[in-house]
Amino acid sequence: MHSIWAIAINTVKQALRMKIAVVFTVLLLVVLPLMGAVTTGDGTLKGRLQTFVSYGLSLASFVLCLLTIVISIYSVTNDIKQSQIYTVLTKPVRRFQFLLGKLLGVILLDISLLVLFSALIYTITISIPRFVQVEQKESVKARNEFFTARAALIPKEVDVTKEVLEIYKKREKNQEVPQEVLQNKAKRQTYLNMLAENVKRWKRAAVPGRELVWTFDNVKPFDPNESMFIRYKYDVSVNPPDLQVTGNWFIGDNRSLGTISETPFETRETKDLIRTFHEMEVPAKTVAKDGFLAVAFFNNPALNNTIVIFHPQEGLEVLYKADTFTANYVRAVFLILLRLVFLACLGILASSFLSFPVAILFCLVIFFAGMISGFITDSFNYISEGIGAVYSFTVKPLMQLLPQFDKHNPTKYLIDGRLLSSAVLAKTAVIMVCIKAFLLLILSIIIFTYREIAKVVV
Numbered sequence: 001m002h003s004i005w006a007i008a009i010n011t012v013k014q015a016l017r018m019k020i021a022v023v024f025t026v027l028l029l030v031v032l033p034l035m036g037a038v039t040t041g042d043g044t045l046k047g048r049l050q051t052f053v054s055y056g057l058s059l060a061s062f063v064l065c066l067l068t069i070v071i072s073i074y075s076v077t078n079d080i081k082q083s084q085i086y087t088v089l090t091k092p093v094r095r096f097q098f099l100l101g102k103l104l105g106v107i108l109l110d111i112s113l114l115v116l117f118s119a120l121i122y123t124i125t126i127s128i129p130r131f132v133q134v135e136q137k138e139s140v141k142a143r144n145e146f147f148t149a150r151a152a153l154i155p156k157e158v159d160v161t162k163e164v165l166e167i168y169k170k171r172e173k174n175q176e177v178p179q180e181v182l183q184n185k186a187k188r189q190t191y192l193n194m195l196a197e198n199v200k201r202w203k204r205a206a207v208p209g210r211e212l213v214w215t216f217d218n219v220k221p222f223d224p225n226e227s228m229f230i231r232y233k234y235d236v237s238v239n240p241p242d243l244q245v246t247g248n249w250f251i252g253d254n255r256s257l258g259t260i261s262e263t264p265f266e267t268r269e270t271k272d273l274i275r276t277f278h279e280m281e282v283p284a285k286t287v288a289k290d291g292f293l294a295v296a297f298f299n300n301p302a303l304n305n306t307i308v309i310f311h312p313q314e315g316l317e318v319l320y321k322a323d324t325f326t327a328n329y330v331r332a333v334f335l336i337l338l339r340l341v342f343l344a345c346l347g348i349l350a351s352s353f354l355s356f357p358v359a360i361l362f363c364l365v366i367f368f369a370g371m372i373s374g375f376i377t378d379s380f381n382y383i384s385e386g387i388g389a390v391y392s393f394t395v396k397p398l399m400q401l402l403p404q405f406d407k408h409n410p411t412k413y414l415i416d417g418r419l420l421s422s423a424v425l426a427k428t429a430v431i432m433v434c435i436k437a438f439l440l441l442i443l444s445i446i447i448f449t450y451r452e453i454a455k456v457v458v
Helices: 002-018 020-038 045-081 085-089 095-131 136-145 161-173 179-183 185-203 325-351 356-371 373-386 389-393 395-400 410-415 422-450
Strands: 149-153 211-216 227-232 244-252 266-273 278-283 293-298 316-323
Touching: 002 020, 002 045, 002 095, 020 045, 020 095, 045 095, 045 136, 045 325, 045 356, 045 410, 095 325, 095 422, 136 227, 149 325, 161 185, 179 185, 266 278, 293 316, 325 356, 325 410, 325 422, 356 373
Parallel strands: none
Antiparallel strands: 149 316, 211 293, 227 278, 227 316, 244 266, 244 293
């Protein structure tokens, strides 16, 4: 362990001698405060905070990622090129200890710089409301929708299998199913999926005079004395003349209707623009002690003359404060650290068998592919429809090895005030570090152990 630590300290000193870490540090120390002063967003306090955190944290993360790639590769390849590795390996230092020392040094540098930049961004973020004069309404909105960590619950998926089969059998009996659907298994499944979507859409649609009820379990507000929010977006079959829908809402424990209950409930009448997100603030006390909550919407025929539709995923959400902004911010920073650890292992792997420029190119390709991994995976899944099993056993396993940086983006949680849970963080750590990064490190040790560092010339 002493040898690994000595190599790690030497790696940090080597990185500082490169000046690149110093240059990036000074650059961000100047740019981040300037960005906090000039960023305006959409003109509101919330928009200004969202824009600064989004760009500031993304910039710091991007710079640290590039820095990690460069230093992890340079520290190994330069030692080999300058023959400094000979003085190390001739001592009682194994090759795996050499790589582990290099990796530890890069991670120590990453942690130091990440703590510095994240602390600066956090300080500027919490200071912005003190130096910006806004109305009380904007301050409350920023506190409720940005300086928070809200958990989001969407309605449960409805099982419509039985209803779909009944509709299909009825149509088949009445000879309403196309002949090619009856003869082709794949087309029949597509037809059934289409029927299922239509049935689900109907269950999320409220004709005039109909009430929709959604129930949620395990709702656990951080403080029952604070507020929670119902986020919704209307879609309609026919646009109203004023493009607005009037909704009659009930929020609370509908199990206690008609009885005496300690849990209060809220009734609201709202009028909102269609196809636009809206948030309705209600007391968190409306959640029952066992975590049950019901949200009901009634399409009043006297006020609306159209079918109101709530689409899945974005039609309706229950948002409630589950943690503080500070705790959420710390978890988001730790998520960036996981990314840096993966890139450090990737850089060590590349430097174990490639020259400096080739290793840099290799790591940058993997890095940018990880930034758009969702798009790449969807594209290959679309192409795979024609090649089937070949894709499943060749390309698909390789695609799973890509780092999913776009899926684990910390800023998407912070700018919307969404909770980055410890469970999500732990799952990401297991997949990205304990599995993928560990495999890269093991592979680099194997390659470097059997690599010929120097040739014997007689």
